[in-house]
Amino acid sequence: MPLDPPSSLRHAAPSLAASASASPTAVAIVSADPLVAAAxxxxxxxxxxxxxxxxxSHAAVIIWDPPSHPAADELPTLPFEPDPSGGSEPAAIVALVAETTAPMPLLAAGVRGLLSRDADSDRLHAAILATARGLTVLDEDPADAIVAAWSPPSEPEPRPEIDRLTPREHDVLALLADGLSNRAIGEELGISAHTVKFHVDALLDKLTARSRTQAVVKAIRQGLLAWS
Known part of the structure; x- marks a missing residue:
């Protein structure tokens, strides 16, 4: 039976007003083009x-200008690999994408924000602040592409290990889709963060996923999570 729709992957483009914080958010810029980085x-x-x-490694948010754009079935190599077990807090990665870029591989690899390359400074600023707070940010064009990508496929993907998910793994998967950390999932389910990590690792293995986000994407495609 499908679980509740994942709220963390349905955030629209950022509408947050820029607000000053007590301590500045550390941002790193990763681009192969020095002119783009300088701009x-x-x-x-x-x-x-x-x-x-x-x-x-010292940044809370990384603005990434990908050197190439992956095909729809290819996972890109991120500039700073997130910890799939959730044991530490990795930098949030915001990728600047072209209209023709397939967004799903970037999200599946762990990117938390997708902005069009022509996004203005206010939108870039708001996206940085939002992803630093743990939100997922999708600009308008990438969001439309994701809705199309998550349309029901003509033939479902094979489910070798998926039917063997335990009830607890289903619970963890639903909360994972809502963007909760291991600690927050543990508090919600009344179990320790260490036990949550065990379940997350089992989910990554059964879903053959490299990251928490990729696990959610695969779960949606294979009918374990409903998308609306």
Whole structure:
């Protein structure tokens, strides 16, 4: 029986107003083109609540200009690999994409935000603040492409291990789709974060997923989570 729709993957383009925070959000820019990187730094330089850092490992958010755009069935290599077990807090990655970019591989690989390359500075600023808070941000064009990509396929994907998910794994999967951390899932289910990590690892294995986001995407495609 399908579980509730995942709210964390249905965020529309950011509408958050920029607001100053007590401590600036550290942002790293990753681009193979030095001119693009310089232009992005210049756009963020005037924001008092952002702090551009050189080392992505010290950033809360990474603005990523992908060197190439993956095919719909190809997982890209991220500039800073997130921890799939949720044991630590990785940087949120916001990818700048073209209209023709397939968004699903980027989300499945762990990207938390997708912005059109021509997004203005206000939208870029708002996306950084939103993803730093744990939200998923989708600009209008990528969001439309995702709705199309998640339309029911003509033939369902094979489900080798999926029918063997335990009731507890179903519970964890539903909360995973809502974007909850291991600690928050544990509090919701009355179990320890360590036990949640065990269930997450089992889900990644059974769904043959590299990341938590990819696990949710595969679960939707295979009918374990409803999408509306």
């Amino acid at each position: 992005l730094r210049a756009r963020l330089a005037s924001a008092a609540d952002l702090w551009v850092v050189a080392d992505p």
